[in-house]
Amino acid sequence: MAERVYCPNCGHSNSPHRVTCKECGQNLKDLLIQSTAVTHELELSAQEASAILDREVAKYVERGFRVISRTDATAQLVKPKSFSMLWFFILMFTLIGWGFYVVYYLAKKDETIYLQVLPNRKIRRI
Numbered sequence: 001m002a003e004r005v006y007c008p009n010c011g012h013s014n015s016p017h018r019v020t021c022k023e024c025g026q027n028l029k030d031l032l033i034q035s036t037a038v039t040h041e042l043e044l045s046a047q048e049a050s051a052i053l054d055r056e057v058a059k060y061v062e063r064g065f066r067v068i069s070r071t072d073a074t075a076q077l078v079k080p081k082s083f084s085m086l087w088f089f090i091l092m093f094t095l096i097g098w099g100f101y102v103v104y105y106l107a108k109k110d111e112t113i114y115l116q117v118l119p120n121r122k123i124r125r126i
């Protein structure tokens with residue numbers, strides 16, 4: 001069985017699944033999350049935080065990020081933009097392809113045909 005949740009506003013003992021106090025309507029869920037977060041912050045030493053962050057930072061450094069600034073609990077990283085030769089060639093050849101089609105279209109002539117009905121009822125195309 002989970003413990004009962006005591007309202008910080010009026011002291012009413014609420015069943016653990018309640019989101020708000022049954023007596024005064026005080027939000028119980030937010031307070032619980034807040035107090036849990038504060039507890040974790042207090043339990044985490046700077047050394048431990050730094051070690052956790054080191055592991056996370058290493059992942060990003062592998063992906064090309066550089067560390068700009070660093071404290072025990074925070075890190076600022078930046079990934080410099082890079083020129084992609086692959087995309088450059090894909091898009092360049094796409095443009096060249098369109099260019100060829102435009103030239104082909106402009107060079108094309110209208111197609112003219114002549115049709116003639118022959119005395120034997122057949123059609124002749126000239």
Ligand SMILES: [Zn+2]
Nearest residue numbers: 007010021024
């Ligand atoms: Zn209450």
